[in-house]
Amino acid sequence: MSQSPARAPRPTPRPTPRPGSRPRVVVIGAGVVGCSLADELTERGWSDVTVLDQGPLPAPGGSTSHAPGLVFRTSPSRTLTGFAAYTVEKFGTLEVDGVPCFQPVGGLEIATTGERWAELHRRAGFAASWGIRGELVPAGRCKELWPLLDERKVLGGFLTPGDGLVRAVLACRAQAARAERRGARFLGRHTVTGIERADGRVTGVVTDRGAFPADHVVSAAGFWGPVVGRMAGVDVPLLPLAHQYVRTRPLPELAGARAEASRPVLRFQDRDLYFREHTDRIGIGSYAHRPLPVDPFAVPSYDEVSTSPTRIPSVLPFTAEDFAPSWEDSRWLLPALAGSGIDEGFNGVFSFTPDGLPVIGESRALRGFWLAEAVWVTHSAGVARAVAEWMVEGRPRADVHDCDLARFEDVQRTPAYVADRGTQQFIEVYDIVHPLQPMERPRPLRVSPFHSRQRELGARFLEGGGWERPHWYEANAPLAEGLALPERDGWAARHWSPIAAAEALATRERVTMYDMTPLRRLEVSGPAAWAFLQRVTTNDLARGPGTVTYTLLLDESGGIRSDVTVARLADDRFQIGANSPADEDWLLRHAPEDTDIRDITSGTCCVAVWGPLARDLVQPLTRDDFSHRGFGYFRAKRAHLGHVPVTAMRLSYAGELGWELYTSADLGLRLWDTLWEAGQRHGVVAAGRSALNSLRLEKGYRAWGHDMTDEHTPYEAGLGFAVRMDKGDFVGRAALEKAGEPRRRLTALLLDDPADVVLGKEPVYLDGAPAGYVTSASYGYTLGRCVAYAWLPPLPAGTAAHIEYFGRALPATVAEEPLFDPGMSRIRR
Template sequence: MSSTPESHPRTPGNHPPADQGHPRTADSGPRTHESGPRTPGDGPRTPGSGPRVVVIGAGIVGCSLADELTARGWTDVTVLEQGPLPAPGGSTSHAPGLVFRTSPSKTLAEFAAYTVEKFSSLEVDGVPCFLPVGGLELATTPERLADLHRRAGYAASWGIRGEIVSAARCKELWPLLDESVVLGGFHTPDDGLAHALLAARAQLDRAAARGARFLDRHTVTGIEQQGGRVTGVVTDRGVFPADHVVSAAGFWGPVIGRMAGVDVPLQPLAHQYARTRPLSELAGATAEATRPILRFQDRDLYFREHTDRIGIGSYAHRPLPVDPFAVPAYEEARAQGMDMPSSCPFTPEDWAPSWQDCLRLLPALGGTEIETGFNGVFSFTPDGMPLLGETRRLRGFWLAEAVWVTHSAGVARAVAEWMVDGRPSADVHECDLTRFEEAQRSPSYVRERGAQQFAEVYDVLHPLQPMEQPRPLRVSPFYARQRELGAFFLEGGGWERPHWYETNAALTDSLGDLPERDAWSSRYWSPVAAAEARATREKVALYDMTPLRRLEVTGPGALAFLDRMTTNNLRKKPGAVTYTLLLDESGGVRSDLTVARLAPDRFQVGANSPADLDWLLRHAPSDVHIRDITSGTCCVGVWGPLARALVQPLTRDDFSHEGFGYFRAKRTHLGQVPVTAMRLSYVGELGWELYTTADLGLRLWDTLWEAGRDLGVVAAGRSAFNSLRLEKGYRAWGTDMTDEHTPFEAGLGFAVRMDKGDFVGREALLGLPEPARRLTPLLLDDPATVVLGREPVHVDGAPAGYVTSASYGYTLGRCVAYAWLPAGLAPGTGAHIEYFGEKVPATVAEEPLFDPEMTRIRR
């Protein structure tokens, strides 16, 4: 219905989803087929070029996708819609059309930018599909004003024009405002209003002219499949053979998914939208809108003009979840007195508090009243991002779900590129349908997290702020001990992850004075993290590495398969561990891995996300078996100069540098616990990753803890870990680099062996020019200054890139920030990082920043 807050790290979308045709499992009997004036026919036709594609849903996403596919030469496209065209009754039919591009997600910002670009070029019968009236976000509290400064930084990072403006300027842009309640605003002049139905129609017409057909009043009742591939779509009016099927059904996505045997983790919710009666202050208005879209996020409200009326949307009410399996079909909805299936009855009791807030901001509304209102249904996922991609369970079945109007054209382009070219040009890992863990896909989890996403749409949320429920969900075997040690937990992938331990607070007494942090960077941080980092550098610390994904790859073809899929040389003797990369065919970094060869035909792979497992399973031959062993195992990282003194007395095996070299692995026992020990270090210190089965995890922790008492062992958390890894320049996939970056741009060329033989992405790397950008380390000049990530970086006074990861380096006494910047910036080059509107001086550094000779790891 309206925009979501780009300040929200988990809900970076900013416009209503495009929910298209209603696919029902219950057949309501024969209905008259109405093709409409833009349906190119229902009877026999000459097949178009390319594979047969059936798109389910003719809302904004389905029409955009048909346009993008046919523009790329795939013209054998059929779009099925259960409702009548051109307004089939999904969320596209009632979307108020707000388009705000600024988001903490670079991907969503790029989707939105393309949507604005494309819709700006479209018109229907002389009516433009996009009105560039701009956007204005208001601050009525100091906290919100600070948040708007941060959002202005996101805009600068992603190349979006915007500025922080005074309350007086806000009044100029929106004369109806009570200036006295406004502290300032964020104005984005190139944002605006999308006519979703007109944009859908314009793209429908273009796709139809290229050969696509659009069939309304076709209710999908089944998905045909054979041999693990989709073969067709069953409707109440016949079967449509297909090589590819795309579910663009919006909040009906879970219904279609069930037909295909694919779960779609999406929760529909209703959101209030109302229109006033005419305002005397707008009397005589002829244009649909001239003022910017207005956001009053401190009260969960937004406003737009409808000629002489004002449209108002509210997120201030209680979450109103909707069961997608209970939403009526179009004709049923009309028979029940509904305007359309996605428009539920207005609930005045939910609206009353918001109306008072409206009057406070826009006193002129006191001269009018609400004329019409409805509760519009749209989609939320557990993390607020779209669901895109082809399912592995049913090949040829694609999702383009939970997509809001703001991102519709950008998503359609990405999915069309994915289908036609094999990969999208944009990084879409945040939207990949495989991203959720199995524990995050239950209906209960999706419902609860979806409702919380709705409640937090306009909240000011810290980048580290976790969802509060349902927690705890996944815990390591060490959880009881961690709680005893006063662990402060954040969450990732459903795992409870300690960020520091309060039992180490006494260690801060010997640190000296740490720089005082500002209110924002001090959230979800403690000086205890500095003490834990220091203990790791000076003594020894235990880190819970259990949440890191572990895969077991076995079989006679395992070596050849992994060597073909990755960039480094894996043809080493058992006991070797190798850092390597997964690339796509274009040479982009899909992930980074550690591969341990434990036996001739058995490997343990340290991976990043469920997408890595999905990618490997898609390519694995029949003589290779891949199993996710994360949940049945656990891992402790033992790191620090006294690490060897801790573990050696627990085993008869030689843990000396000569007997157990760096990047080696061996099976051994520590006390009574069988472990797989790998000599790796992501903190830049001597140590090992120690793996065992989950049932023995607590015994492993207790064994190590008892053995380390006399050495001053501490438990350390992710906050210290992140600081230490940045001091060493170790990259974090998904944050520092993605598949939009090549290994050479990301500083990972050392993990690529071009002479080892063929591997996925090798051919693309051969033709690459010298990088024009590089992941570059920066040290902030002021020891007291900290940035957090995603801030714009200025070089020579102009925006030049953006920060990926940042953390205070306690060993270095400076904040470390990695940023994508133009290649060729020499160490010593000055730069400025924009943090809450202030340009903080920084200097390009030479990496690694800490222990460049690697003497501490290889001791």
């Protein structure tokens, strides 16, 4: 098989502090992230902290120096919402010379279209799910809050009273002063020229004014992150782009204003605009203009631009022609601007990643080198706290998997990919983005060996991890004719088709083929492989070759880092079914000297054959025994299907009889064709991810990163069956021993009305109060009702609840799980 080997680097312990000292930390970048981090680290007792910046302090010329300071906490990301909430909480307690660092003027998002008004209802749901106070208000109330608005243009708004404005440079000063009192030092006019290293660890930072030894180095350099990363040999996948901001001339309507700002920060997302007060003027920011990417390696130093009109490196000359349409849109919404004009403007540079989220964590390529990059002021203190916890305590207390630098595939780190996706993230900052909406470029990028056959069947592809993933096949449209399905609203109908129902029912009734190639596969081998895996997983792997075990990877606190399958293919060779690049990264960090870990995903492929007729399809193709007695559930064997050698595993994410069939990528097309031809007599159907999501929720199968993360223990997530406390020691065992009764559980809900559908992240209410949130949801085509899993307090089956969906209260009931085939008779036949 074509595989890409990767020798596991040896575990490198954290540096032992010198007697009477703390680890030496150098933070590169004295913007709001670097200053916040120094404050958080010193608060935790790490006092040997040096913060370096090329520019003068306290405003060294990065993005912090020009940031407009908006903080809107509500986000589809629970992680980002938590970061922003902490930023508000922390900065709300800081002041400099009696001037507060945060102004809680509130936030107001307005809708001028029906689609946006519906989206604001969805955002209100996010706020309720994540614990943010907010309310939907009518147009008249929007006018009261912002008298300059043309009320006739507005349908309504979403008001979040706790949001507001950060004085970013003041927040830097306040935190730097506090960190200095604890022993930190801040050095401006120090340009970093190199990162020193030895034996795979960082050892220091070189500047134009000398070297600084370090046990940990943190790059908080903002859009210079790729420059610092290159010095360390670490990819930093971010793209700097310029964003336009202007201030108007004084407005008579604001004459006499004493406060810098008293009205809520206003977002006009239908035209990619936001507004804030500057005493008697209005500041306007625009994302409506063409993307203006910036090469971070070509950005001049502070000294090179200090005498130029822009004066600081993060500010580029204003391009008035790009802002002209936004000025007209601003005057359309705020008629008072008709008699005014633009007093000043600039194009400010800041960072975007391929998925729009920060990049944080320690690099495996250079131990002790950390990233805290692509972080906006909104999330600055929250990110700093998470990174400080990670450095000092060994893990962040909040789930940060969707910000972890290890989340990106190798192909997602290429400059072209980062440029394409980073640009698109800028374009979509204020767009209404469906959770399933795929990026447009670059596609197709990664395809399975069956891609040509899938296109012939009319596959409708979505994308994840660079892979093209069929969600349904138009060839199956005739199977959907006559199905009695509830009508969906416009939101739930996006990236969905009734064909998915036909494919799910075909899996329950006949036999289907699923492309499982994009699922990550790792090979772990070596004389210590078994002992290593036994140590880092929760289930007992003391089983012979030919067995498969579902198990968990925990961190030391007992939180679920991932769920995996471990197939023992030989005494010293295992195949791991993993979730993300972060799983490989974590295993590589912990693997002993004589254990190899290889990612074999790209060199292999997988077809899953599931359904009551799966054995009828597969058995005639092989001389090997695929009977229940000869090939039991959670077993694996090498076999031959026609001319194709396969590794067959009797697993089922659909809750039906069947196998996952693996072979090398070069034989993948032959495997597909062999199965497809043999399956014609049995009515075989190619099925997609949309059907599979429905099937797995009916069976209660969890999806890591959606249903559970490292914030949750196995017992809370309903995965206690995968933990064997009697097998000996394993990572996280001590924490589980101390855990009390769960105070929350991943709970199955059935919506009462067969016509109702939810999608995920909606708030769940008990007795009229928000009590949790939906993690995953899909219509259960076998059950005839929507299934939703949610984090809630422990509740008995039959408890009534309701899920808020776009402002509608949808009744639901707590259900026993699994909802379908609780006796597992269909899988074990």
